[in-house]
Amino acid sequence: MKYSDKNKPMVCMMTQSTCYRQTKKMQIKGVLWHSTGANNPTLKRYVQPDDNAADREAMLALLGTNAYKNDWNHKTVQAGLNAWIGKLADGSVAAVQTMPWEYRPWGCGSGSKGSCNNGWIQFEICEDGLNDEDYFAKVYKEACELTAYLCRIYGIDPKGSVDLNGVKVPTILCHADSHKLGLGSNHGDVLHWFPKFGKSMESVREDVAALMSASSAVPTDQMPVADKVSDxxxxxxxxxxxxxxxxxxxxxxxxxxxxxxxxxxxxxxxxxxxxxxxxxxxxxxxxxxxxxxxxxxxxxxxxxxxxxxxxxxxxxxxxxxxxxxxxxxxxxxxxxxxxxxxxxxxxxxxxxxxxxxxxxxxxxxxxxxxxxxxxxxxxxxxxxxxxxxxxxxxDEGSVPSSSGMSNADCPFLVKVTAEDLRIRKGVGTDTKWTGKYVPPGVYTIVEVKDGKGSEAGWGRLKSGAGWIALDYCKRV
Ligand SMILES: [Zn+2]
The missing domain is CATH 1.10.530.10 (Lysozyme)
Incomplete structure (x- = not known):
């Protein structure tokens, strides 16, 4: 699982919205998925920090700025979700929490038998044109990760069901499901999108359960061992x-x-x-x-x-x-x-x-x-x-060892041990990230250049995928 107590999802509380300020708390029963129904995959369209947030500048750097100010952090928007999933400013996909989990969302509306707003944590997935398999795979994975995390912290069985007003409701469902059960307004999300790529809410439940069982080991928060007085x-x-x-x-x-x-x-x-x-x-x-x-x-x-x-x-x-x-x-x-x-x-x-x-x-x-x-x-x-x-x-693992990694040594082999070494389109941390990481392993470097952010220089991968910082590589 990606998220845990130690690594919580990103937070940008939208406390200026009417839902945030006026909604009630709820007993959490499950997680309900939405997708926006509009072609705009960027989070900044919907999620922006408060005008006076202490970290406003930093948050805007991450999210990007909504120049039209039509995001949902305003009292005029009569809806509110607990989280959003979409693209950050750098193009990577992330989940952002926008209300406390126990706050009742104004999400799925209601039907003849009541509303899943009473008990279901709800998030929106930002839709694109619904034809990009890569984007779909990323937001689907992120949504499963977020749901697995919520199931873990609230003790929810991802394949279970609960009773609401005499209706048997799956713990995990989507807006369209809630409508069919008489517990939501007449919307089709997410079922107008997921089947295009072979997914359904049934596969969601399976995938969430699989994530949870794969990481059932209880993480132990390591306590510092050094003596605080002497060192x-x-x-x-x-x-x-x-x-x-x-x-x-x-x-x-x-x-x-x-x-x-x-x-x-x-x-x-x-x-x-x-x-x-x-x-x-x-x-x-x-x-x-x-x-x-x-x-x-x-x-x-x-x-x-x-x-x-x-x-x-x-x-x-x-x-x-x-x-x-x-x-x-x-x-x-x-x-x-x-x-x-x-x-x-x-x-x-x-x-x-x-x-x-x-x-x-x-x-x-x-x-x-x-x-x-x-x-x-x-x-x-x-x-x-x-x-x-x-x-x-x-951090011994990161000591730059630039010996034998100059342009004159090319081509040469390096071992990558870091799990999140970014592949960039150019030389330096000021160039664009390709969106991909180098999986740990051994790679051939065919060219070396100096650039921002790496003392040992930047190495071009033989595969043509881009450039990586040699500070985090060892020559083999
Ligand atoms: Zn919806």
Missing amino acids: PEKYIWDYLMGKIGNAAGVAGLMGNLYAESGLKSNNLQNSYNKRLNISDEDYTRLVDGDNYPDFIKDKAGYGLAQWTFWSRKKDLLEFAKRQGKSIGDLQMQLDFLWKEMNDSYPAVLVVLKGADNVRQASDAVLLWYERPADQSEAVQVKRAGYGEKYLKKY
């Missing part, structure tokens, strides 16, 4: 790897934390050490003892991420008190950072989990999370440089 750097690396699971993303985040605080969780912004004539330790002690009432509003950066803005310092202080920990406690600050990222900066997290180089991850944290006064190219390079050091130190 905070390693402790932070292990903690974040356990959460993010992508070394380039962790390194990019850690490089920024280093730039902010030197990775010292009791670090008070240096200018305030002078101005208040106080050490980091004494400041921390005063706050812990409730003897420094100005903590929230003194505008002094504090802690790993140098939290500065009053509302964030207030949240940090309350979080520490709830945990019964010192304001300078490393573990508490990491928990807080993680909570803050999940609650308010989910788009940054998407970048950290998917980044294929440190600079990409570091820039996302710098520009969208830390947002210091100076965000210049020089600062971007410097922070990414800190991150590269952590990557080299802790």
Whole structure:
């Protein structure tokens, strides 16, 4: 299964919509599939962040911007779904959650016997022209993955059925099914589309069940093992790897934390050490003892991420008190950072989990999370440089070994071990992604060029599929 507690679907809550603001909660019984009935496969047509979302810029970079402002995050739209599936700005297919799962969607309408809006989590799949088999395969797979995840977290049997108003209803069904049962309005989705490619809601149930049984092993959330007192750097690396699971993303985040605080969780912004004539330790002690009432509003950066803005310092202080920990406690600050990222900066997290180089991850944290006064190219390079050091130190698999991988050595064989190494159309991370990854294995490189985002250079695959970053390859 693609999604789990550790890797949740992307989130862009559309809290400005009337459905989000006025709907009730429900007891979850199953999952109902829709497709839009309009030829527009892009998510941005329907899904946009709130005007004041903390991660609005980052989310728009992922989704793309709806120039017509006719998305569904407006009070004028009298419908609302729990999620959407379609194309992100880079053309890849993703699911995006837009309402909490237990919020009753305004989705399938009602029939003579009631409505599946009462109990079924609902999502829309963005339709294209209905002739592209590749697009269909991708959205179908993504919808099965999302459904399997929901079945797992809510204990739903994908092949089961439940009672609603005396009607026996399959746990997984589509809008057209709900109409046939007298529990939805007269729509044909998704059955005007799926049979063209040999799929049905019956195959959906089979495919979801197969996904679930293939990953029945319970994932164990690995606890950091390093001693937080003796080696905070390693402790932070292990903690974040356990959460993010992508070394380039962790390194990019850690490089920024280093730039902010030197990775010292009791670090008070240096200018305030002078101005208040106080050490980091004494400041921390005063706050812990409730003897420094100005903590929230003194505008002094504090802690790993140098939290500065009053509302964030207030949240940090309350979080520490709830945990019964010192304001300078490393573990508490990491928990807080993680909570803050999940609650308010989910788009940054998407970048950290998917980044294929440190600079990409570091820039996302710098520009969208830390947002210091100076965000210049020089600062971007410097922070990414800190991150590269952590990557080299802790992620042995990614140490660039460029020996014997120059253009003069061509052709040569390389081994790819990363599972998500992107094939690009050109040389550098600033060129287009082909939409494909290189499956782990051995490949022939026929040409090498320098380009952005790879110290070892870019290698052209003999197959003609495109270029890959040699940083993540070993010559064999
Ligand atoms: Zn529908």
